Amino acid sequence: MLQFLLKRLIGLIFVVLCVTFITFILGYLAPGDPIKTLLGSHFDPITYAQLRHQYGLDLPWYQQYYNFLVGLFHFDFGYSFHYQGRAVLDILSSGLPISLELGVWGLFLTILIGIPIGIFAALRANTWVDTATMGASLVLYALPTFVLAVFVQVLIVSIDGGTGVNWPVAGWGNNWQYTWSDIQFKLAPILVYAAISFAYFARLSRTTMLEVLRQDYVRTARAKGLRERVVIYKHAFRNAMIPLVTVFGLFLGLLVIGVFFIERIFNIPGIGATAIQAISDRDYPVIQATAVLGAVAVVLGNLISDLLYTVVDPRIKAE
Amino acid sequence: MDTKDTNTDLNSPGAVVPDAAPSPMQTELAIEGGEEVPILGGQEKEQKKSPTPFQDSLRRLRRDKRAMVSLGIMIFFILLPIFGPLIYTHIGGTVVSPTSGTISPAAYHSPFHVELDSQDQGPSAQYWLGTDAVGRDLFARLMQGLLISISVALAVEVVDVLLGITIGVLAGFYGGWIDQLLARFTDIMFAFPGLLFAILLTGIFGYQADTIFSKIPIIGANGNARLILVSLALAMTTWPLMARYVRGQTLQLKEQQFVEAARTSGTSNTQIISRHIVPNLFSIVIIAATLNISGTIIGEAGLSFLGLGVQPPGSSLGLMINDALDLTQTHPWEVLLPSIVLTIIVLALSFLGDGLRDAFDPRSKD
Numbered sequence: 001m002l003q004f005l006l007k008r009l010i011g012l013i014f015v016v017l018c019v020t021f022i023t024f025i026l027g028y029l030a031p032g033d034p035i036k037t038l039l040g041s042h043f044d045p046i047t048y049a050q051l052r053h054q055y056g057l058d059l060p061w062y063q064q065y066y067n068f069l070v071g072l073f074h075f076d077f078g079y080s081f082h083y084q085g086r087a088v089l090d091i092l093s094s095g096l097p098i099s100l101e102l103g104v105w106g107l108f109l110t111i112l113i114g115i116p117i118g119i120f121a122a123l124r125a126n127t128w129v130d131t132a133t134m135g136a137s138l139v140l141y142a143l144p145t146f147v148l149a150v151f152v153q154v155l156i157v158s159i160d161g162g163t164g165v166n167w168p169v170a171g172w173g174n175n176w177q178y179t180w181s182d183i184q185f186k187l188a189p190i191l192v193y194a195a196i197s198f199a200y201f202a203r204l205s206r207t208t209m210l211e212v213l214r215q216d217y218v219r220t221a222r223a224k225g226l227r228e229r230v231v232i233y234k235h236a237f238r239n240a241m242i243p244l245v246t247v248f249g250l251f252l253g254l255l256v257i258g259v260f261f262i263e264r265i266f267n268i269p270g271i272g273a274t275a276i277q278a279i280s281d282r283d284y285p286v287i288q289a290t291a292v293l294g295a296v297a298v299v300l301g302n303l304i305s306d307l308l309y310t311v312v313d314p315r316i317k318a319e
Numbered sequence: 320m321d322t323k324d325t326n327t328d329l330n331s332p333g334a335v336v337p338d339a340a341p342s343p344m345q346t347e348l349a350i351e352g353g354e355e356v357p358i359l360g361g362q363e364k365e366q367k368k369s370p371t372p373f374q375d376s377l378r379r380l381r382r383d384k385r386a387m388v389s390l391g392i393m394i395f396f397i398l399l400p401i402f403g404p405l406i407y408t409h410i411g412g413t414v415v416s417p418t419s420g421t422i423s424p425a426a427y428h429s430p431f432h433v434e435l436d437s438q439d440q441g442p443s444a445q446y447w448l449g450t451d452a453v454g455r456d457l458f459a460r461l462m463q464g465l466l467i468s469i470s471v472a473l474a475v476e477v478v479d480v481l482l483g484i485t486i487g488v489l490a491g492f493y494g495g496w497i498d499q500l501l502a503r504f505t506d507i508m509f510a511f512p513g514l515l516f517a518i519l520l521t522g523i524f525g526y527q528a529d530t531i532f533s534k535i536p537i538i539g540a541n542g543n544a545r546l547i548l549v550s551l552a553l554a555m556t557t558w559p560l561m562a563r564y565v566r567g568q569t570l571q572l573k574e575q576q577f578v579e580a581a582r583t584s585g586t587s588n589t590q591i592i593s594r595h596i597v598p599n600l601f602s603i604v605i606i607a608a609t610l611n612i613s614g615t616i617i618g619e620a621g622l623s624f625l626g627l628g629v630q631p632p633g634s635s636l637g638l639m640i641n642d643a644l645d646l647t648q649t650h651p652w653e654v655l656l657p658s659i660v661l662t663i664i665v666l667a668l669s670f671l672g673d674g675l676r677d678a679f680d681p682r683s684k685d
Contacts, residue, residue: 011506018507026519031527142669143662144617146624150640150658154651161648169647253512260518260625265644276625279522291519295511 001310008306012299019295024068027284028061034081034284055079077289082281088289091278092271097175099259099270102193103297105186106255109194114201115244119237121202122209134206140199146261149192153265156188170267189266193258197251204247208240215239241312245305252301256294376602379678386674389667396664400466404428407459411445428456430463431541431632439650451642451653461660463634467543468664471550471619472612478554479561480608484600486558487565488592492573501566505559513556514618520552521545521627529630542633546619549628553618561607568603572596602679609675613668620661636661 035051036043052058055078056067071078077088117137121130140148153169160167172189173182212218213236221235222228263272271290278286370378380386411424417436419426426432427445434454442449448458490498508516521528525545532544572578572595581591616636622628623637631638636657643653 014503015506018503019511022507022511022516023519026523030523138669139666142613142665144621144665146621146637146640147658147661147665150644150647150654154647154655157648157651253515257512257514261621264625275518275522279518279525279625279627282526284523287519287522291515294515298512 004310005306008303012303016296016299019299020069020072020292021065023288023291023295024065025061027288028064030284032282034282037282038081038084072292077292078285080283080285082278082283082286088285091286092274092289092293095269095271095274098172098268099263099272101176102190102259102262102268102270103255105190106194106197106258107252109190110197110201110251110255113194114198115205117198117202118205118207119209119232119240122206122213123232125206125210130206134203137199137202140195141203143196144261145192145196145258146265148195149189149262149265152188152192172266172268172270189262189268193255193262196258197254200251201244205240205244208243209236212236212240238312242309245308245312248305248308249298249302252298256297259294373601376679380674383674383678385670386678389670389674392663392667393671396465396660396667397469400462400464400469403462404430404459407447407462414445428459430455430459430634432456433632439646439653441652448656449652451639452646452650457639457653457656460634460639461636461656464636464639464657465660467546467623467629467633467635468616468619471546471553472615474550475554475557475615476608476612478550479557479611480604482554482558483561483607484565484597484604487562488569488596488600490562491566491569492588492592492596498566501559501562505563508556508559511556513553513614514621516556517549517552517618517622518625518627521548521622524548525627542630545628545630549619549622552622553615557611557615561604561611564603564607565600568600569596572599602675606672606676606679609668610672613665613672616661616664616668 035048035055035057038051039048049058056064059067068078075089077092080086080088080091083091117133121133124130156167156169159165160169167188168185169188171185173179173185178186218231218236221231226235259270259272260276261272262268263270264276267273271293275287275290278284278290408425408428411428413421413423414427415421416427416434418434419432422432427434432455434450437446437450437454438452440446440450440454446456446458448456448461451457451460486497486501490501525548528545528548530544532547533539535544535547538544538547578591578595581595586594619628620635620637620640623635624641625637626641629635629638639657640654640661643650643657646653
């Protein structure tokens with residue numbers, strides 16, 4: 001098992017290096033001179049050279065990359081090009097907890113709604129319950145997040161108009177607080193955000209569960225007279241989890257992307273929204289930092305999925 | 320895959336297509352072909368009538384109602400933006416407008432024509448699907464947006480299929496460093512979610528792409544210049560997955576008897592690849608490409624929605640959604656129209672992809 005984890009860890013470190021390098025080099029090759037833009041009409045050669053030095057832009061690329069990497073380990077993403085003297089982390093810091101909250105809820109719902117729905121459908125395979133839930137999750141999964149969000153928003157607005165309720169469709173409320181008004185803000189974005197991945201998880205867990213239920217060991221368990229609940233939760237469920245754990249990391253990617261769209265549509269001031277603003281400001285360090293954060297989240301997710309893999313699949317320990 | 324091939328059937332790619340269930344007769348021939356030669360001659364007539372696995376798959380596809388309806392919808396959405404504008408710009412008479420004087424349908428049915436005195440109108444005889452916030456014809460903009468979706472999907476798919484097959488076959492057939500490279504590359508691509516990479520690339524190089532590519536006639540006009548960058552970004556993120564599929568299939572094909580037979584009879588590697596491997600990749604490539612087109616269309620719409628794709632005054636389904644996002648309370652129709660069209664396209668492609676998979680790869684069905 002140690003060997004398996006070590007091998008995966010080395011793989012992940014390699015991936016992190018590549019991802020940070022891609023992010024760095026794109027920013028390095030970015031067109032235009034950020035310092036000139038920053039100075040604008042106040043341009044003079046001495047300040048220009050000073051600022052270039054201060055931002056580390058006078059160093060050769062490999063040294064800049066090294067600094068970039070070292071900075072990342074200290075959560076130092078450098079300085080903004082657009083707001084003079086402001087650290088990137090400072091710009092992102094207000095949005096970070098919001099996006100994190102969104103992400104945690106998305107993940108939570110994916111697992112806590114997706115998997116039970118799938119198992120529920122698998123146990124009632126080929127009944128109308130199964131057909132209905134799987135049909136719904138097929139549609140949910142196929143839809144892009146921003147289209148689903150638009151539909152939900154139009155629905156809420158028309159309900160608001162019809163009933164006089166003032167259910168909000170923009171904003172976020174207080175971070176990590178769940179009073180009634182906070183819930184009103186957060187419910188729709190979180191549900192829409194998680195919908196795509198829990199729909200996929202529902203479908204996947206149904207398929208794997210059905211497959212496992214056909215296995216000999218399940219038949220054996222039933223034959224020796226175990227209660228159905230024990231058969232399903234002790235024998236079938238754990239085996240059905242294995243394929244789910246492997247795609248878990250992949251789905252973090254989807255969730256990271258979802259942040260940009262959900263935050264734009266529901267006007268949530270998270271880092272996705274900050275990054276979109278940074279793009280129109282051509283504030284490359286902020287864009288880079290967001291991309292790195294997203295990619296690192298996915299890599300961490302893969303690491304967690306590897307760890308979980310050793311838990312659900314004891315065969316790996318044996319190797 | 321001609322039935323004439325039956326005599327040299329061990330070499331024929333049509334004989335053992337691992338992906339499509341071969342008809343019982345052909346399986347038998349493939350396995351026992353060597354011994355059964357005398358009988359084979361006698362069965363020649365009957366043999367000609369039995370369908371090739373490819374025809375078999377097509378028949379299965381044709382019987383799949385959901386897939387056929389989806390195919391019909393997709394054909395409609397491909398033909399509409401190509402021929403629709405040609406007709407639409409000739410429908411209706413000249414109109415006197417307070418802002419632009421006397422204008423013909425060629426003007427007011429153009430996706431870019433701003434008509435400030437007819438903002439946010441509902442569907443009418445003059446504007447079939449209404450107008451947007453600056454009085455542009457929504458039907459014309461929808462068709463232009465569809466044209467963009469299709470063009471980007473086509474461009475990305477060409478790169479995706481070419482690169483995917485080339486790298487995938489090389490990696491699967493020869494293994495070695497190219498295989499290692501592909502494996503590492505896909506690892507990175509899995510960690511770097513495709514759209515995140517596209518956001519990064521278009522976010523950083525977007526403005527430069529605007530200035531460089533806008534000089535190209537037609538493609539670069541109407542705010543579409545950045546689409547070249549968008550297509551590039553989307554293609555770069557999709558081909559590793561295609562290559563992975565192709566690699567897996569190539570690994571399987573390599574072990575098949577007909578490849579072994581070809582090798583023993585002295586066929587060169589290049590010939591084995593071009594005559595026996597690549598033709599047998601057809602089904603997996605078409606399935607993967609169909610499902611991928613949906614991802615590409617969503618990707619382009621998503622990037623345009625975030626302001627990273629088509630620039631105003633151009634049109635794209637994503638840009639239309641973005642333009643109308645502030646109007647959900649007053650004019651929900653404007654945001655619903657592109658959203659519904661995108662939904663229909665995405666669902667149709669997903670059903671079509673599933674249908675293709677069921678038809679060409681029956682084993683994948685439960």
